[in-house]
Amino acid sequence: MENLKLTKWKYAHNEETPRIRILSLDCGVDAKQNTLSKQALEELSKILDANLYHPPTAMVIKSSKSESFCAGMDVDEIREIVNDPSNLKLLLNRAHEILMKVRLATYPIIAVISGECLGGGLELALACHYRIVVDHPKTRLGLPETQLGIIPGFGGTQILPKVVGLQNAIRVIVGGKKLSAKEAKSIGLADMIVSPENSFSKLDLGDAILNHFLSVKRKLPWMDRLPFGKHFVCSMARKATMKATKGVYPAPMLALEAVCASSQPLEKGLNKERDLFIKAANTSEAKNLINLFSVRKEARTETPLEAKVYPLDYVGVIGAGVMGSTIAYAALTARKQVYLHDTYVPSIHKAVRFIEDELRREVKKGKMSKEKAEETRDRLTIGYGDIFHDRIGRCDVVIEAIVEDMAEKHKLFTKLEEFTRPGAILVTNTSSLLPSEIASVLKHPENFCAMHFFNPAHKMDLVEIAGTSRTDPETIAKVLNLTRAMGKTPVVLNKECVGLLVNRVMTQYLMQSIYYVSTIPNRPNLWMLDKAFEACGMVMGPFKTLDLIGFDTGAHVMKVMSEAYPKRLPNLSDFKIAEDKSTLGTKTGKGFYLWKNGKPIKPNYEFARWLDIFPYRKKTMDEANCVREIVLSKMKEEAMKMYDEGLASMDMIDLSLILGGGMMPNRRGVIGRVES
Numbered sequence: 001m002e003n004l005k006l007t008k009w010k011y012a013h014n015e016e017t018p019r020i021r022i023l024s025l026d027c028g029v030d031a032k033q034n035t036l037s038k039q040a041l042e043e044l045s046k047i048l049d050a051n052l053y054h055p056p057t058a059m060v061i062k063s064s065k066s067e068s069f070c071a072g073m074d075v076d077e078i079r080e081i082v083n084d085p086s087n088l089k090l091l092l093n094r095a096h097e098i099l100m101k102v103r104l105a106t107y108p109i110i111a112v113i114s115g116e117c118l119g120g121g122l123e124l125a126l127a128c129h130y131r132i133v134v135d136h137p138k139t140r141l142g143l144p145e146t147q148l149g150i151i152p153g154f155g156g157t158q159i160l161p162k163v164v165g166l167q168n169a170i171r172v173i174v175g176g177k178k179l180s181a182k183e184a185k186s187i188g189l190a191d192m193i194v195s196p197e198n199s200f201s202k203l204d205l206g207d208a209i210l211n212h213f214l215s216v217k218r219k220l221p222w223m224d225r226l227p228f229g230k231h232f233v234c235s236m237a238r239k240a241t242m243k244a245t246k247g248v249y250p251a252p253m254l255a256l257e258a259v260c261a262s263s264q265p266l267e268k269g270l271n272k273e274r275d276l277f278i279k280a281a282n283t284s285e286a287k288n289l290i291n292l293f294s295v296r297k298e299a300r301t302e303t304p305l306e307a308k309v310y311p312l313d314y315v316g317v318i319g320a321g322v323m324g325s326t327i328a329y330a331a332l333t334a335r336k337q338v339y340l341h342d343t344y345v346p347s348i349h350k351a352v353r354f355i356e357d358e359l360r361r362e363v364k365k366g367k368m369s370k371e372k373a374e375e376t377r378d379r380l381t382i383g384y385g386d387i388f389h390d391r392i393g394r395c396d397v398v399i400e401a402i403v404e405d406m407a408e409k410h411k412l413f414t415k416l417e418e419f420t421r422p423g424a425i426l427v428t429n430t431s432s433l434l435p436s437e438i439a440s441v442l443k444h445p446e447n448f449c450a451m452h453f454f455n456p457a458h459k460m461d462l463v464e465i466a467g468t469s470r471t472d473p474e475t476i477a478k479v480l481n482l483t484r485a486m487g488k489t490p491v492v493l494n495k496e497c498v499g500l501l502v503n504r505v506m507t508q509y510l511m512q513s514i515y516y517v518s519t520i521p522n523r524p525n526l527w528m529l530d531k532a533f534e535a536c537g538m539v540m541g542p543f544k545t546l547d548l549i550g551f552d553t554g555a556h557v558m559k560v561m562s563e564a565y566p567k568r569l570p571n572l573s574d575f576k577i578a579e580d581k582s583t584l585g586t587k588t589g590k591g592f593y594l595w596k597n598g599k600p601i602k603p604n605y606e607f608a609r610w611l612d613i614f615p616y617r618k619k620t621m622d623e624a625n626c627v628r629e630i631v632l633s634k635m636k637e638e639a640m641k642m643y644d645e646g647l648a649s650m651d652m653i654d655l656s657l658i659l660g661g662g663m664m665p666n667r668r669g670v671i672g673r674v675e676s
């Protein structure tokens with residue numbers, strides 16, 4: 001063993017039981033996550049070969065990082081192999097061969113999993129004979145390859161169903177479900193869970209524990225033991241997957257095909273998985289999704305400004321409505337001290353209830369300990385009425401999320417400058433007002449910028465950041481760091497504009513769609529147009545989106561945007577969308593659709609007739625597809641205009657549109673990939 005030159009693994013003996021070998025994956029201190037590179041696999045192969053003639057009593061495979069067992073293959077390596085199909089078959093065969101050595105070892109190999117164990121990392125753990133999972137809040141086990149347009153390729157689709165049953169495997173592989181330690185134990189993926197305090201260093205891996213593993217018996221659900229049962233599970237899953245992907249994403253269906261082939265002998269099943277992997281990797285969706293992943297990584301890590309580390313530890317949030325409460329929650333979970341203020345007492349009560357409910361939910365799901373939830377809640381201070389609490393003076397940054405009204409925002413910012421400490425950063429979350437106009441009342445506009453969160457802010461990944469011509473670059477650098485600390489993807493605009501990136505293209509999407517279903521002679525009906533957009537990869541059709549935004553808010557934003565871009569948007573001044581106060585979208589349970597439990601149940605024909613946009617002649621999807629293409633061309637034109645204005649690079653514009661507006665990740669956004 002001493003002769004092996006290992007760069008990705010550390011190899012040791014257990015001090016008390018030297019015949020137990022301990023192998024730790026270690027990608028170095030600079031890497032936040034461990035990844036399973038080709039190099040790591042080849043080194044593993046050599047280690048297993050070296051143990052062939054002097055087998056140990058047992059081998060433990062673990063990680064040197066408590067928060068990352070292994071996050072799977074490095075995405076740059078995935079991109080490289082996907083772009084080189086000639087090598088793909090060889091690489092997959094080689095990976096199968098190496099993991100087969102793990103499976104066929106004559107001694108037990110035990111994976112000890114703490115932190116993220118995803119993709120190839122979980123496939124490595126699945127090749128081991130047993131799995132001990134550490135109940136760490138960061139522990140997640142999953143096979144999320146379909147999110148990159150590919151499928152698990154190192155045996156995951158074949159082994160997981162044999163360990164946890166078909167239905168559970170489909171949930172993890174096709175549904176992309178990531179499991180906590182407890183969830184992994186409940187479906188039999190973990191053979192044992194241990195607490196972080198009792199984690200590996202103190203684990204007794206002597207005879208008792210080995211005997212425990214040797215007695216583990218895997219019992220699959222009865223459905224899996226009957227050919228009819230398996231057939232039934234697969235056919236139901238096919239229907240559900242087709243419905244969920246709307247036929248836009250091939251990978252989940254290909255992954256399902258591989259999982260459903262797992263009752264064959266292993267070698268045949270692995271060949272099937274390999275062929276389906278190659279098929280998935282050759283799709284344009286895979287190339288686009290992998291490229292998108294790299295662009296997002298760039299936005300999350302690259303520093304466009306000379307930013308030193310500027311922690312903004314005390315965050316003020318003014319306005320405790322939909323946005324303020326979710327921004328406050330996101331800041332609290334990023335370990336910030338938070339001061340949340342609203343003039344209206346019921347808003348504050350509602351926000352506190354929301355924050356406490358969310359924390360309780362996290363504890364229930366096993367994602368947060370009870371103590372951590374209490375400590376998080378304790379970092380929240382509230383204030384209400386016209387007078388700020390003293391805490392406002394401690395804030396390093398204050399984020400404004402009050403009503404979208406220039407006069408109200410002016411009053412608030414004037415007051416904020418008076419009560420905050422010198423140098424504190426003041427931020428607006430406006431959707432449609434020009435940041436420099438908001439800042440016109442400030443004595444220190446250098447400390448001001450826009451930070452545009454999306455609804456709900458604790459879940460949505462994107463934050464658009466824009467300074468005015470008077471913003472100090474250090475202000476942007478600090479806000480950029482805050483965004484990253486909150487676990488979000490920042491996109492920094494080179495300059496400001498009304499609506500920033502997403503809302504400019506979103507307004508085109510909504511207003512052009514309304515215009516075409518209400519004016520042209522041969523127009524499709526609006527529900528068909530929604531379907532046409534969803535079939536090309538928009539997460540939600542324009543009319544469903546309007547229902548969710550709410551017609552009052554939507555009408556206001558459309559009006560403001562039309563005033564800012566009168567030549568670029570259609571005139572919809574006759575469109576009386578927000579006049580009927582009982583029909584405002586999901587908030588009233590009816591809009592273009594009738595809604596129940598957050599889901600659209602059926603079209604609301606009555607409302608469309610009232611709006612006079614119901615075409616009585618039966619329409620075909622051709623008309624809807626035709627209108628969709630016209631609207632898409634308007635959206636692309638707007639995106640290119642923003643690029644020409646120098647607001648951001650094409651990559652960052654598309655990234656924003658995908659993360660903030662759900663605009664066609666399969667096509668890599670509205671502009672799409674420029675290189676082939």
Ligand code: NAD
Nearest residue numbers: 319320321322323342343344347401402403404430431455
């Ligand atoms: P909201 O109506 O849900 O909440 C606004 C809150 O601000 C209310 O609780 C109100 O009582 C409070 N408020 C009003 N004036 C105040 C003042 N002077 N001081 C303190 N509190 C005050 O609105 P929202 O949807 O949360 O939007 C807030 C801001 O965020 C707006 O500028 C909006 O354009 C922007 N925004 C909204 C969304 C969205 O989808 N809702 C998305 C991004 C940005």
